[in-house]
Amino acid sequence: MLLQNSLLKKLGLTFILSLFLVLNFNFASYSQTSGEVPGSSLGFNSDADLWRYIREGNKGNTQLKNEMSAVMIQSEGDNWRSIRNGPLSRYGAYGLIGIIILLAWFYSYRGRIKVAKGFSGKTILRFKAIERFSHWLMAGSFIVLALTGLNMLYGKMILLPILGPELFSTITLAGKYAHNYLAFAFMVGLGMSFVCWVSHNIPSKLDIDWIQQGGGLFDEKSHPPARKFNAGQKVVFWAVMLGGFSISLSGWALLFPFETQMMSKTFGLLNMVGFNLSTDLTTLQEQQLQQIWHGIVGLVLIILIIAHIYIGSLGMQGAFDAMNTGEVDRNWAKEHHGLWVEEEDQKAKNTDKKGSVKQPAE
Ligand code: HEM
Secondary structure, eight states: OOOOHHHHHHHHHHHHHHHHHHOOOOOGGGGSSTTSSSSTTTSSSSSSHHHHHHEEEEEEEHGGGGGHHHHOOOHHHHHHHHHHHIHHHHHHHHHHHHHHHHHHHHHHHHHHBBBTOOSSOOOEEOHHHHHHHHOOOOHHHHHHHHHHHHHHHHHHHHHHHHHHHHHHHHHHHHHHHHHHHHHHHHHHHHHHHHHGGGGOOOHHHHHHHHTTTHHHHHHHHOOOOOOSSOOOHHHHHHHHHHHHHHHHHHHHHHHTTSSSOOHHHHHHHHHTTTOOOOOOHHHHHHHHHHHHHHHHHHHHHHHHHHHHHHHTTTTTTTTHHHTSSSSHHHHHHHHHHHHHHHHHHHHHHHHHHHHHHHHHHH
């Protein structure tokens, strides 16, 4: 216990220190120029002066009127870079560190959620092989996509100074290939998991009770009734399905650049419900918006999945078995999914009855 407490204190201190470092990290220094024109070759002191010069020059200068000149004066590119290296990276880092602190706090407060009645020694089949295969195809590919994606966003700030340019570029290039190809495995796993579980994830009145009782997470004695999936799991399911679908679409647009207009079409739809967004986007702006959206959805999903992984492994005794062997202890199942156990037992009785009616006739 003493060891556990001192370990927790050390963990807590490390998190607080990391948070402090991130809060003080100067993300702006990773923007393209930090306000300085690289090399000051044209004698400008700021990005604004440079862009003004190019824009002004372009008006009367026919030499620049080709496709490349359009790219040269595309000021939105600078906005995109500063959003990516500014708020996107900064708030993403806050979210990632925040969820780890929250989970460390929850663990110190509640400990590992135990099976109140202890293991019964009898099991019940929770997930068939096809369900586990779908889950692990989606989960395995997602974890690699998440790590390689985080490297694309933060690697230059964190790994490059530690590993040096050669090792960092080898790892990043391999990561980029893994990211591109495993995206397809993720999409297949996502589709299969959707088909397996959608019927169990339709919201119901029970979910309101579950939420009102905090899912029993904060009270050892409370076990709000649930069928196969409780309200918390339904939130995870729909977030993964909708977020996974959206991130797949934006990923597709990034894999096959300049071929889709999904952003301008989405903006068109949003304008129909009261927004006022420009639908006249250049192909480059499409790509930039897809990239920012891909980053936002990716970070939100990673933050959510860190919590999911915690509760499916370290955070709850007996939970991991469901996705490992597929068989869970009956006491665990009754405590967390009591109504589902009743349904399964009823199904088993019905099949037994059918079997016993058939048998005399054979
Ligand atoms: C090491 C990583 C992971 C572990 C240990 C894990 C564990 C689990 C477990 C034990 C369950 C079943 C819970 C139950 O019996 O009720 C589950 C369900 C599920 N997992 Fe995972 N999982 C992992 C990664 C992921 C990832 C990366 C995703 C999605 C990208 C994901 C999505 C889901 C979904 C949608 C469900 C069904 C809804 C739910 O139970 O929340 N899992 N996972």
